[in-house]
Amino acid sequence: MHSLFDTIGASVLVVIFLVLFVLETKLQLRKRVQLRFKRIFINSIVSLPAFMLLRFLMLPIIVFLCQLNLSYHFGFTYLFDFPYWAETIIVFLILDYGNYLWHWLNHKFTFLWRFHLVHHTDHDLDITTAFRFHFGEMIGSVFFRGAISFLSGATPAQVILYEILFEAATQFHHSNLKLPVRFEKFLNYFIVTPKMHGIHHSIVKAETNSNYSVIFSLWDRLHGTMKANINQDSIVIGEPSYSNPEELTVGYLLKMPFKKIRQPTKMD
Numbered sequence: 418m419h420s421l422f423d424t425i426g427a428s429v430l431v432v433i434f435l436v437l438f439v440l441e442t443k444l445q446l447r448k449r450v451q452l453r454f455k456r457i458f459i460n461s462i463v464s465l466p467a468f469m470l471l472r473f474l475m476l477p478i479i480v481f482l483c484q485l486n487l488s489y490h491f492g493f494t495y496l497f498d499f500p501y502w503a504e505t506i507i508v509f510l511i512l513d514y515g516n517y518l519w520h521w522l523n524h525k526f527t528f529l530w531r532f533h534l535v536h537h538t539d540h541d542l543d544i545t546t547a548f549r550f551h552f553g554e555m556i557g558s559v560f561f562r563g564a565i566s567f568l569s570g571a572t573p574a575q576v577i578l579y580e581i582l583f584e585a586a587t588q589f590h591h592s593n594l595k596l597p598v599r600f601e602k603f604l605n606y607f608i609v610t611p612k613m614h615g616i617h618h619s620i621v622k623a624e625t626n627s628n629y630s631v632i633f634s635l636w637d638r639l640h641g642t643m644k645a646n647i648n649q650d651s652i653v654i655g656e657p658s659y660s661n662p663e664e665l666t667v668g669y670l671l672k673m674p675f676k677k678i679r680q681p682t683k684m685d
């Protein structure tokens with residue numbers, strides 16, 4: 418089952434990365450404040466341990482749990498007798514809602530925030546930010562996402578397919594891509610767009626405490642955490658207490674969760 422991720426998934430994700438990388442260079446949404454290539458270097462190195470854990474720890478565990486679902490007919494979808502396509506939609510919604518909650522928890526609990534903070538200290542937001550996650554956050558998500566996948570009754574194919582969509586959506590909404598206004602507004606009724614997620618990376622507390630959804634924007638609407646119509650030119654990306662990009666080296670970022678976190682971390 419991992420081959421589905423390694424072949425089709427990896428190819429699709431590389432193509433999406435290259436397309437977005439070129440497009441966000443030509444059609445910029447927010448002005449860059451840092452040297453692009455320095456950030457490509459930092460974000461790629463920071464992402465390596467997290468990526469290894471995703472591929473060699475999280476995916477195998479989740480696939481194993483979903484194989485148990487298949488063997489024991491365990492999980493939410495086994496309570497009903499829906500056709501497979503309907504089950505797939507239900508599973509995608511459950512997994513995506515789980516990721517909304519996981520992201521929200523990362524902002525609410527100091528212990529989890531220590532790790533998620535590394536992602537938010539980026540002073541620009543573009544496709545490379547989509548990879549800037551501390552490996553500790555990945556370990557935490559193994560438990561949370563594993564549990565949600567198990568309880569949902571997902572099959573191995575469904576979780577792998579969702580994971581590919583999840584990674585594609587993460588690349589898309591972190592990108593610095595300027596889309597036609599009406600097209601983005603239309604898309605945003607259904608999915609998280611670059612403008613919507615840009616607000617989440619603002620240094621303003623009320624803006625960061627919004628827009629937690631990953632694929633479907635529905636969850637923020639349901640929870641009243643949706644924020645839109647904020648001018649992207651007025652958004653300053655990052656964390657106010659980590660305003661000096663010079664200190665945010667690869668070593669510093671990897672050690673960050675284990676050090677004292679600077680307060681206040683957000684501007685009101």
Ligand SMILES: [Zn+2]
Binds near residue numbers: 524533537617
């Ligand atoms: Zn966040």
